[in-house]
Amino acid sequence: MNKNDTFGVIGVCGANGNLIARILKQRGYNVIGTDLSFKKDCRFAKSLEGYDIDVFYGKTPEAFFKKSDYIIPPASLPKDSDVLKNCDKPILELYDIIEMIKPEKPVFGITGTNGKTTSTTLLKKIAYDNGIKPCEHDLEGMQGNAEFIPILQSRLDGDVGILEVGTFGVPGTVGRVVKNTSMTGGVITNITPDHLNDLGSFMDYANVKAEFIKELDGKTLIVNGQDPTIMGLLRELDYKGEVITFGVDELPDSVGMKECVCGREIAVKEIISGCGYYFCQCGITTPQVDYIATNVDLKNRTFDLHTPDEKLTVKMGVDGLHNVYNLIGVIIAAHKFLDLPYDKILPSVASFTGVSGRMxxxxxxxxxxxxxxxxxxxxxxxxxxxxxxxxxxxxxxxxxxxxxxxxxxxxxxxxxxxxxxxxxxxxxxxxxxxxxxxxxxxxxxxxxxxxxxxxxxxxxxxxxxxxxxxxxxxxxxxxxxxxxxxxxxxxxxxxxxxxxxx
The missing domain is CATH 3.90.190.20 (Mur ligase, C-terminal domain)
Structure with a gap:
């Protein structure tokens, strides 16, 4: 393959096809596209603007195949379909593109049951505010936290990859994203019951999230130390990388039961749902965390954050104790992963007013x-x-x-x-x-x-x-x-x- 080759992407109105076309164009290749949708119905046509990609809308004409040196069909298109039946050009699969083009930038991930989107959005804001450009999928209306979107997103132009990593309740999804983005570190906000219809039990779901820990073994994880599930999985998987823990110094206001990784039900004196102070006979207990928030004043939106080196006064632009947890994880990530001093991080935190649809x-x-x-x-x-x-x-x-x-x-x-x-x-x-x-x-x-x-x-x-x-x-x-x-x-x-x- 050389820079004079032309890649014909079928299905550019779909998420994967759109991203593949843009990745190839950004890397200097010639790209043309086709889709059965007309332009007015093409969901992601806007993100193709400015890329100088010729697109045949509403049909796949013979000229598309003549101009292409390689054909990239969507994964959903059967190999015996009429579109491909008479194709005499080499066909590349999605994984061929993933293997051919690597991220070539630092990539960090954020996963958890709750708080992923808020944390990811804030970390990106801190990056932008400091002249660091995260790669963006720019797929309007798409959260893009699972399937192949984060994997392809990491290959788009940018100084850094900051990826939200979800599951959709499918084993293998999280591990695939981490592995195929060459991720070097990540944040886990919490793990609480979700997707039980798909996965059967809470621990089945937790083990899908555990793929994040397995694939990042030997690297760096920033985790909510007051979540017994996260700390239990780290122990069970014998995680050998750097673990940075955080938490909040608040009195619990309820007691909830949560399944431990050992199979016992343990009582959690909850600060927020599923997180707080805990002890299990198997030895899992609340650690002395590395970063802890004290003097939380939700009315005035302030708290003190004790780091391993100093005490910071943090002003928040968002409400809620759950967001104190989110903010701490992001502050650590910005300091550790983006290599920013705290005085470059805190102004962005103070001006962050949240994500649409979250409180x-x-x-x-x-x-x-x-x-x-x-x-x-x-x-x-x-x-x-x-x-x-x-x-x-x-x-x-x-x-x-x-x-x-x-x-x-x-x-x-x-x-x-x-x-x-x-x-x-x-x-x-x-x-x-x-x-x-x-x-x-x-x-x-x-x-x-x-x-x-x-x-x-x-x-x-x-x-x-x-x-x-x-x-x-x-x-x-x-x-x-x-x-x-x-x-x-x-x-x-x-x-x-x-x-x-x-």
């Missing part, structure tokens, strides 16, 4: 403040609502969630909503079913649970409600005697435009 104040309607939050698993919902209760007092929760852990996850979410909310409006089919069960068991809840109109909407992943159901749920919530409304779940963030309509 996001959207509007004031009828004098009531409306927030949305993407929380979609039991630990995430409990953590967010606990923080809302501390910060704001009474609120109404509109539930748009359908848990990826099925009924147990939906029940856990509903129980957390019931624990912290003044009023509840179940706007998803899953939450509506549980609400009916709760009302049958305890009719006294009639003055707290207000059933919503539910259609025949079919859930997709964690998207548990339709736009109409979200709108109806918000209208019902706005008519209740409470000055604050929070809509939780993927549907709440996806359809938040209905708030402006109201």
């Amino acid at each position: 996001e104040e959207v509007a004031k309607v009828k004098g009531k403040d409306i927030f949305v939050d993407y929380a979609h698993n039991p630990a995430g919902v409990e953590t967010v609502l606990k923080e809302f209760k501390k910060l704001f007092g009474d609120f109404t929760t509109v539930i748009t969630v359908s848990s990826e852990s099925g009924y147990p996850g939906d029940l856990g979410i509903f129980n957390s909503v019931l624990k912290f909310s003044k009023f509840i409006v179940p706007a998803s089919v899953a939450s509506h079913k549980i609400a009916i069960e709760k009302l049958e068991d305890n009719p006294k809840l009639n003055d707290r649970i207000f059933l919503n109109h539910i259609s025949d909407f079919k859930k997709t992943g964690t998207l548990g409600a339709s736009q109409e159901e979200v709108r109806d749920g918000l209208i019902k919530a706005l008519n209740l005697d409470c000055e604050m409304v929070i809509a939780i779940g993927e549907a709440a963030t996806k359809f938040k435009s209905v708030i402006f309509e109201l």
Whole structure:
């Protein structure tokens, strides 16, 4: 292969095809593309602008094959398809591109059950603020934390790769991302139950996250030391790299049970859901962490951070104790991975106001403040609502969630909503079913649970409600005697435009 070769990419309107075309073009190769979609329907056409890539939309003409020296089809295209049947050019697979082009930059990953997106976004902001350019996938509307997107993203232009690493509940996904990006270090925010429908048990899910630890063995991990699952996996896997731990010095306000890696159920004196002070007979116990936050003042958004060398005063632009954890992990990562002094990091932390859809104040309607939050698993919902209760007092929760852990996850979410909310409006089919069960068991809840109109909407992943159901749920919530409304779940963030309509 040489720089005069032309690569023909089939399916440039798909995520992988789009990224492959841009990677090859950035490396100086000639690239042409084709897609059955017309340009107006091409989801990622905007990210191809400025790349000087000729694209045949709506068809794959003979000229496409004549101009190409190599053909790169999407993985989903059968080898005996009509498009490839008469192709006489060498065909390259996705993994051929991955092998052919390496990241050639430092790559760091952020994984965990909750807090990944916030942490990744903040670490990128710190990089940008200091003249360091992270590679970006630029796929509009795509979170891009799993499958092959992070792997391909790491090969795009940039000074550094800062990748959010998810699972989608599929074993092998995390390990594949770490391995194929030549990752040199990472952050683990927490590990709490999720994707149980796909993986069966909490420890099955934890072991998928453990692929991050296995593949980074001998390198550097920044971890929440107050999470017994993370610390247990590090021990079980005999991790031999550098481990930097962090935590928060706060009094626990609840006790939760969590499965230990040894199989026992252990009590966790929780600071946030699933994290705090713990001890198991197998020897897993809360360590003396390397970085610890003290004097946390959520009202004034400040805390002191004790590092191994000095004490820092940190000002936050976001709310919540869970975000104190997120911020500490990022501050350490910026210092360790980006090699920045703290005085170059803290101004970015202070000016960071969060990620769209995470504790996001959207509007004031009828004098009531409306927030949305993407929380979609039991630990995430409990953590967010606990923080809302501390910060704001009474609120109404509109539930748009359908848990990826099925009924147990939906029940856990509903129980957390019931624990912290003044009023509840179940706007998803899953939450509506549980609400009916709760009302049958305890009719006294009639003055707290207000059933919503539910259609025949079919859930997709964690998207548990339709736009109409979200709108109806918000209208019902706005008519209740409470000055604050929070809509939780993927549907709440996806359809938040209905708030402006109201």
